[in-house]
Amino acid sequence: MTPGARRALDAASVLFYDRGIHAVGVDLIAAEAGVTKKTLYDRFGSKEQIVVEYLAARDERWQAFLAPYVEAVTTPRARILAVFDASRDWAEVHSDKGCSMVNAHAEISDPAHPAYRVIAGQKAWMLALFTGLARAIAPRRAAKLGRTLMLLHEGALVAHGLRIFPDAIEHARDEAATLLRDARGAAAAADEKRR
Template sequence: MSITGTPHRVPMTPAARRALEAAGRLFYERGIHAVGVDLIAAEAGVTKKTLYDRFGSKEQIVVEYLADRDERWRADLAPRLEASESPKDRVLAVFDVARDWMDANGPRGCSMVNAHVEIGDPSHPAYAIIIGQKQWMLTLFTDLVRPLAPATADSLGRTLMLLHEGALVAHGLRIFPGALDHARQDAELLLTGIPAGAAESGSAN
């Protein structure tokens, strides 16, 4: 399902930023439904009135929380992609950055996946952030693999995303250690198995 439209965003004053940092930590650690506005205000050292003045609603705080996570993820990823020398290296860099990101920011797995469990309603303003982030990841993998295998880039992009997303879930559930490293190894095998000349033959079609 394609979600269109850009969710409304609010300007970040210093008080709003403190509130967002507190909300983000609480939402991720405890779950969105389990955290109320009173707790966010107390953790941020602001009044409940300030929260509503800055954000308008708890739903908007959730929008800002997920949008902020997405923006920080993309900011971490961009320089690593730019520094990679080949299409294959760029694909594998996504897994490397995801591993580093999870080590630093994601002991409970992907914030988007976790939020989707709680926000299943497409009318929720944060739903577009969640789905849009995953659509962006699918497009990213497809675009990164296209120089290697133009004729099968769509299929390979889906497979790479499945490896990536499955690893995020396994990491969050702590099914086994090194889930993202395992997914990276499988991605490398997948890319190594692309027939020689696939890019040239795909370009000629």
Template sequence: MEPVQKPHRVRMTPGARRVLVAAERLFYERGIHAVGVDLIAAEAGVTKKTLYDRFGSKEQIVVEYLAGRDERWRELLAGRLEAVAGQGPDARVLAVFEASRAWAGEYGAKGCSMINAHAEISDPSHPAHPVITGQKRWMLDLFTGLAREIDAAGADRLARTLMLLHEGALVAHGVGVLPDPFGHALDRVRELLGNAEAAGGPVSLR
């Protein structure tokens, strides 16, 4: 797997922050392709010249939008994981799913912004593409680290299963096809972890 390139970021001035606040709301509600710089500038109360002076391009605004949401998600998750520090990897795995349910309830009515963005940005040359793929790789690395503490021999397989449950819950939440997708995912995760504890051995993924 190739290393994830860190995206270029811009310095936030008051004008740039107004642009980003407006862009984040519009991009998430309407989609990235559907929102143009004219609308962003109008909603932010700045001129197009100011927008381009601060960001240079719409693509850079997308980078800042996605990177900013990722930073806030990681901050929320860090707090949840800190709250269960010392309780073992099982508790930390469950904390990840609980954090995602809390995030989705407050910030994710339309689902995962990364997944939504990837539906519109599949070109690896787009400057926001590494932000999207990097965020998902980071989540898989997180699950892999936790899985190693639970079942070193089957860590990769367990991590992939946890990742699929997590991402599936995100998608189902955004689509609205299940009443509580994170609750369902948590039940399955508890079952996986419970089987491991009862057996005193590796987690069964069947």
């Protein structure tokens, strides 16, 4: 990526998150980046492609941010709770208006839009992460537990972005800890019954 294209994507990323995707035009992105509209179109082809690259880059940054949190702990329970810890820390620095994917989906709900795949893909990745981590705690109930953890996590991100109540992500983490304790107990009881 050329320096001008990088500046344009960086400017678009800030503008899209702060003001909304539909509210930001190519003229504003070009002006903020100090490039011409021609540079934008030569590199990206369309505003839609800039949106795709903004969301894909944000997801890539989130996954890179999350990985050390999950890798730093070894127990299944701690790894799940580490996702909430990472989200809390990410939100403090990168997401004062809530989840960029949720915000983007509020503006882009058409599955035919090229950015829709990025949005849905990021949420599918999160569900797969929670389900995979849950498998170590409750193998027979991993799908259900993964979905419940995802709902707690996503609800916390929305509540955080809307400032519904303070410490929404921490509250969701506490609820996840209770859920995991109960799930572990239920799994142990089910195993005991089968013996």
